[in-house]
Structures are given as structure tokens and as C-alpha cells.
Amino acid sequence: MKLPPLKSLPVFEAVARLNSFSQAARELAITQSAVSHQIKQLESYLGEPLFLRSGRHLQLTEEGRQYQEAVTSVLLELEKASERLLGQEKSSLRLSVYSSFAVRWLVPRLPYLQRRHPQLDLALEMSSENPVLSERVADCFITIQKTSAxxxxxxxxxxxxxxxxxxxxxxxxxRELQLDSDEVRLSTADLIRYPLLSTHSIYQRTAGDWQAWFAVTGEPLPSGARLQHFSHMLLALEAARFHQGIALTNDYMLSNQKDSGDFVRLPCHAVATGDHFYFAWKQARRREAAIQLLRRWLVSQAITSGLRSG
Incomplete structure (x- = not known):
């Protein structure tokens, strides 16, 4: 079996993860020259440069990035196999999750997860965009894109x-619309009398959310509509909380009791965005107890909170 210099692999992983020779040296409790020696030894063995160096700036080459993916996965598997044999297996996971989903749905439920499964140590990695599905980023993900087979x-x-x-x-x-009953259904003409709070990030274009909502009725967004623009749904919803107009939001943003009491869902239609939220994990790790425990808990919470049908 022909293997690379094994002592260099944890050093390479640390440098690639921290993007720094000096920080890797501190983490590994060795000298910076020792780190440099191990990286040179590994590059010499592979016959490929793993890093591009420009002054103090350090960057992985494309070959280095691919090698980091493989080395990180191997070291994690080796660590877990050793822990199992020693009877010290830890149930610690890094979950990459969108900021709004984390703040409004997941974080309020974490105390229930900790009480029910105290052996699971869950670390959240915030993602504002679609995360790269890689173990360099996290062990598992909440994502809207099924990008990796x-x-x-x-x-x-x-x-x-x-x-x-x-x-x-x-x-x-x-009062202003002279509505006699909470059961009345509002028309689009009723809504455009008020400021419409729009979130750019949903459709990645100005007023895209309200354009999609009006399109369900076969009508265009009126040119005279009063629009107030926000980059993120969290901001638009907070503006609505402080009586600034009408916001478009989704189920998970109003999934806790306080928010359901602060807001009123208007008697109007809804529009499907086409986004599907998935819990994603690497197939090679599908037998890991911690990942399957988290998967089952997330599904049960999605069903209980009404995000997903039973």
C-alpha cells in the first residue's frame, strides 16, 4: 500500500482550514518551520503545489482544494473509527443553516433537542446563501438546492x-376598509392602498416577491403601488412588526408563539416560491447515529410545527 507521508496530512488539513501557516502551527503546537517542512514534503510526494503563496496571502490551488476534501473526509472517518473502538464516540455535528431559518425556527427549538438528546452536541454554521455541500463547511446542511449526487x-x-x-x-x-368581520377576504385593490414591504433576496430582483404574489391572480403589480425595499425577509418582517406596512413572509418565520401573536395573516391567497427546504447529509455517512438522530428530530419538528405534513 503506497501512502503519502502520514504526519503531513493533519498539518495540511489545519493549514487549508485556517488558511495560515502560523495559525496551524499554534493549533498543532509545533513551530511554523515544522509546518512549512511538512507541507513541502507532501507537495514533493504528490508532485503538485497545494498552495499559492503571494507575500502573506495564502490560497489553495485547485489540486489543493480537491485534496483537502479527500483528506478532511479521511481524517474524520479515522477519528470516528478510533473513538468507536475506544468507547468514546462523540455525537457532535456541524449543521449549516440559513440565517432566517435558524433564527426564527431552529434556535427556539434547540432546548427541546438538548433535553431529549443531551448526547448530541450541535454547532450551527450560519449561511446567508446556498451553502457549498462539503465537509469543509459542515457535516450536514439545510439547503434548498439538491446540487450534489x-x-x-x-x-x-x-x-x-x-x-x-x-x-x-x-x-x-x-377601520379604514370598513370590514365588519374577520372572515372577509381582501382583494388586491384593498392591499395596494397600503405600503408593500418587499424582500429582494427571495427572487433576487426588485419587487419580485410582490410581482409573483399578484401574478397568481393574473394581475401585474400596479405601477402606483407604494413599495419599501429590504434585502432580507427578517428586515421586512421587523418593519411590519412596527406597523410600517404589509410584508410577505412564510410559515417558518411565524412558527413561534410570540410571532404568531404579534402578526396577523391577512385573508388573501398565498404564492408558492418553488423553494424546497431539505436536510442534507453525505451518503457515505448515512449510517452515523448522530446524523440520523438529527434527521428524525428535524422531521418530527417540521411535522409538529406544520411545515411538513405527516
Missing amino acids: AFDYELLYEEQLFPVVSRDYWHRMQ
């Missing part, structure tokens, strides 16, 4: 948007 996916939620306002704002609308 090397991963398995479990559906948690099919997103739909619906209009909401603060409770005080709803009372104002009832």
Missing part, C-alpha cells in the same frame, strides 16, 4: 409566501 436529502418544507401585518395595523385596516 453524493448527498441524501430529506424534505422539511415547501415554501409559500403570504401577506402579514402587525395586529395594530390590522385593526387600522379594518
